[in-house]
Amino acid sequence: MRAVVTVMGIDKPGIIAGTSTLLADNNVNILDITQTIVQNIFTMVMLVDIENSKLELSALAEELNALGKRLAVEIRIQHEDIFNSMHRI
Amino acid sequence: MININTNEIAETIKMIRDEHLDIRTITMGISLLDCADSDIDAACRKIYDKITRYAKNLVKTGEEISSRYGIPIINKRISVTPIAVIASASKTDDCLPFARILDKAASETGVNFIGGYSALVHKGYSRGDENLIRSIPEALCSTERVCSSVGVATTKAGINMDAVRQMGEIIKETARLSADNNSMGCAKFVVFANPVEDNPFMAGAFHGIGEGDCVINVGVSGPGVVKSALERIQGQDFGVLAETIKKTAFKITRMGQLVAQEASKALGVPFGIVDLSLAPTPEVGDSVAYILEEMGLEKCGTHGTTAALALLNDAVKKGGVMASSYVGGLSGAFIPVSEDAGMIAAAECGALHLDKLEAMTCVCSVGLDMIAVPGDTPASTISAIIADEMAIGVINQKTTAVRIIPAAGKKVGDSVEFGGLLGAAPIMPVHSYSSEAFIARGGRIPAPIHSLRN
Numbered sequence: 001m002r003a004v005v006t007v008m009g010i011d012k013p014g015i016i017a018g019t020s021t022l023l024a025d026n027n028v029n030i031l032d033i034t035q036t037i038v039q040n041i042f043t044m045v046m047l048v049d050i051e052n053s054k055l056e057l058s059a060l061a062e063e064l065n066a067l068g069k070r071l072a073v074e075i076r077i078q079h080e081d082i083f084n085s086m087h088r089i
Numbered sequence: 090m091i092n093i094n095t096n097e098i099a100e101t102i103k104m105i106r107d108e109h110l111d112i113r114t115i116t117m118g119i120s121l122l123d124c125a126d127s128d129i130d131a132a133c134r135k136i137y138d139k140i141t142r143y144a145k146n147l148v149k150t151g152e153e154i155s156s157r158y159g160i161p162i163i164n165k166r167i168s169v170t171p172i173a174v175i176a177s178a179s180k181t182d183d184c185l186p187f188a189r190i191l192d193k194a195a196s197e198t199g200v201n202f203i204g205g206y207s208a209l210v211h212k213g214y215s216r217g218d219e220n221l222i223r224s225i226p227e228a229l230c231s232t233e234r235v236c237s238s239v240g241v242a243t244t245k246a247g248i249n250m251d252a253v254r255q256m257g258e259i260i261k262e263t264a265r266l267s268a269d270n271n272s273m274g275c276a277k278f279v280v281f282a283n284p285v286e287d288n289p290f291m292a293g294a295f296h297g298i299g300e301g302d303c304v305i306n307v308g309v310s311g312p313g314v315v316k317s318a319l320e321r322i323q324g325q326d327f328g329v330l331a332e333t334i335k336k337t338a339f340k341i342t343r344m345g346q347l348v349a350q351e352a353s354k355a356l357g358v359p360f361g362i363v364d365l366s367l368a369p370t371p372e373v374g375d376s377v378a379y380i381l382e383e384m385g386l387e388k389c390g391t392h393g394t395t396a397a398l399a400l401l402n403d404a405v406k407k408g409g410v411m412a413s414s415y416v417g418g419l420s421g422a423f424i425p426v427s428e429d430a431g432m433i434a435a436a437e438c439g440a441l442h443l444d445k446l447e448a449m450t451c452v453c454s455v456g457l458d459m460i461a462v463p464g465d466t467p468a469s470t471i472s473a474i475i476a477d478e479m480a481i482g483v484i485n486q487k488t489t490a491v492r493i494i495p496a497a498g499k500k501v502g503d504s505v506e507f508g509g510l511l512g513a514a515p516i517m518p519v520h521s522y523s524s525e526a527f528i529a530r531g532g533r534i535p536a537p538i539h540s541l542r543n
Contacts, residue, residue: 078159
């Protein structure tokens, strides 16, 4: 099962390190990663494989949300199908 | 890499985070036809058992889907077979036990509303219909989560004016019984022309006789998303306007389709329909009125509002219909006054009147919705308002509805607060000239000529 992790906020050192460490600790594999500035907001998008994740998607979402608060950014994880269904026919 | 680019991902997240995109409701429709029993206690027992068994995991499943896709699912609800049908089988004239058992089942399953304390009397009353309708005021005021509706007209049958007359009295009585709670009981009651059998939205949801045993219907929302999209095309012509609304409606509806399929799979219940309605909430930025104003109207309710709403309603349908394999329910734009910050503002400043709202209902998906009028409005005037609205539905072959609150003790200039999604409504003036003799006639208004299509 694949999910999309998005990080949005003000860029600063440690965002990628913090996020990828949390994912690695939970046995989540990062398949791809891109970062860009969308409407003046730093946006990082990771495609991850959560098939072998130690945590359920909802628990992982909570951990990432808490990490986001510490880093003063917003971190979300969502099943990839929400984007596929909205933007592709 | 995922075949979606960063901008598209950011767009989806912006819709959810900043523009109030949400799934308004997952509604489980449950047939109670097999619960009818001559012994009302046995019928109630069967109803409670069936609802709590079928909907046991409804709320939990909704929350899981919400968490997986990161999209809010605001309400989880249940609709049931019109209770008047079930009540007809029981040897009793008292329908209140049905209302109480529905309330208990709703509470047990954790849903916030259960719809279907309903009767369809567009042509006439059966014994069950009579008993149920008589009990509506007390049912609404002695339960917390039960919603009620009565169908009094269809294009095929015409308008049952006896029922229309009684509805005015029922609404007045409900307002009186819930007077110490801002006449809140009336907010849970809808009068329909051409009601649909698969509407997932409250207070008018019921599970039609033609439906299966159990079904999942989903209502999407997202006025804020449409408004934001229109902010980016200021000054452009109507072709661009319609196209932008269509594209946005498509994206919104895809969410509904995804959630409906997932809920259907997780609950092991067939998927029914996605309802494309743009349903506002009192939150700032989640208003249908503000979409109309974004189109270039200074205030919702001014000249041009009906045309703007017609364009919106049509474009929403066209965009949504391709996004879902089965579209149903009411599907269009809702214009509930109390639930829409822009409508409230327009009514308060005098831009929006009842007469204009009535015109707007000719081109929107439902009708006069969540409108508060003075508490001393005569029952016959309320019936006449209903009659006008039913005529619009019958002649135009569309669903129309009236959800009106004659707020006890309130007058024009006051306002009533319902709280939560139901919002707050300024008291709107009604015409002071009497409709009494018209409503007193009784009988039926015959079906229009274009009902004879066979």
